[in-house]
Amino acid sequence: MPAQDTEAIILKTFPLGEADRLVSFLSRSSGRMRGVAAGARKLKNRYGSTLELLAHVQMEYIERETRDLVRIQQCDLLDSFHAAQSEYSLATGLALVSEIVEILLPEREPAEAMFRLVLLTAREIERRKEWRIPAGYFVFWAVKLAGWLPPLDRCGKCGAQLGSGDGYHASWSPGQLCRDCRHPGMRAISLPAREVAPLFARKGLEKLSEAEAPGGLVGELRDACLDWIEHHTERKLITRNLLETA
Numbered sequence: 001m002p003a004q005d006t007e008a009i010i011l012k013t014f015p016l017g018e019a020d021r022l023v024s025f026l027s028r029s030s031g032r033m034r035g036v037a038a039g040a041r042k043l044k045n046r047y048g049s050t051l052e053l054l055a056h057v058q059m060e061y062i063e064r065e066t067r068d069l070v071r072i073q074q075c076d077l078l079d080s081f082h083a084a085q086s087e088y089s090l091a092t093g094l095a096l097v098s099e100i101v102e103i104l105l106p107e108r109e110p111a112e113a114m115f116r117l118v119l120l121t122a123r124e125i126e127r128r129k130e131w132r133i134p135a136g137y138f139v140f141w142a143v144k145l146a147g148w149l150p151p152l153d154r155c156g157k158c159g160a161q162l163g164s165g166d167g168y169h170a171s172w173s174p175g176q177l178c179r180d181c182r183h184p185g186m187r188a189i190s191l192p193a194r195e196v197a198p199l200f201a202r203k204g205l206e207k208l209s210e211a212e213a214p215g216g217l218v219g220e221l222r223d224a225c226l227d228w229i230e231h232h233t234e235r236k237l238i239t240r241n242l243l244e245t246a
């Protein structure tokens with residue numbers, strides 16, 4: 001089998017056997033894949049710091065005929081997110097992105113738009129030394145790309161316009177409900193927070209300022225989007241609880 005050469009983002013690694021690592025990664029050309037980095041747990045190894053969370057690498061791997069795990073031959077670092085990886089709150093932002101990509105993308109289906117979104121998000125967390133706006137932007141676009149973003153101006157049940165009133169969401173509900181239709185336990189999203197959505201939709205993350213997208217409003221929108229991801233994937237996001245302390 002000839003070696004494949006691809007740009008990739010490292011999603012997660014797990015210890016494998018005595019000396020190896022199992023690596024989940026997002027290939028720019030082939031989508032989410034898994035491979036083995038042989039000897040990666042040895043003190044001296046050829047992968048260096050290329051297998052860190054959301055590291056952006058040029059990767060060479062070999063397909064193995066009988067197994068779905070590829071053999072990772074070599075990685076060269078293209079973008080280092082060292083500051084973000086080594087600071088707890090920033091690393092929590094990276095981990096949220098990684099977990100969502102893992103549960104959202106099927107294996108081996110090209111996902112170029114998601115690749116670019118993940119790379120942009122990691123670069124912005126590193127550049128800003130701040131995770132709230134980049135992670136909020138990522139979560140919003142992840143929901144939008146998946147086709148799960150409900151109309152934000154009206155109730156998903158009775159269709160009433162929300163106007164300046166709150167919308168209500170929960171991880172057991174696909175859309176957003178008005179005050180009259182809401183169920184106990186649903187959380188509110190305010191009009192100013194809903195208005196962050198069109199801003200995220202039309203403006204590049206690099207150009208968004210804290211003044212336009214204040215942390216509190218971004219947090220409200222993120223919370224609603226995380227509910228919709230949990231609803232559609234039928235999974236609980238583990239990193240979601242860590243955000244409270246990040």
Ligand SMILES: [Zn+2]
Pocket residue numbers: 155156157158159160177178179180181182
């Ligand atoms: Zn309603």
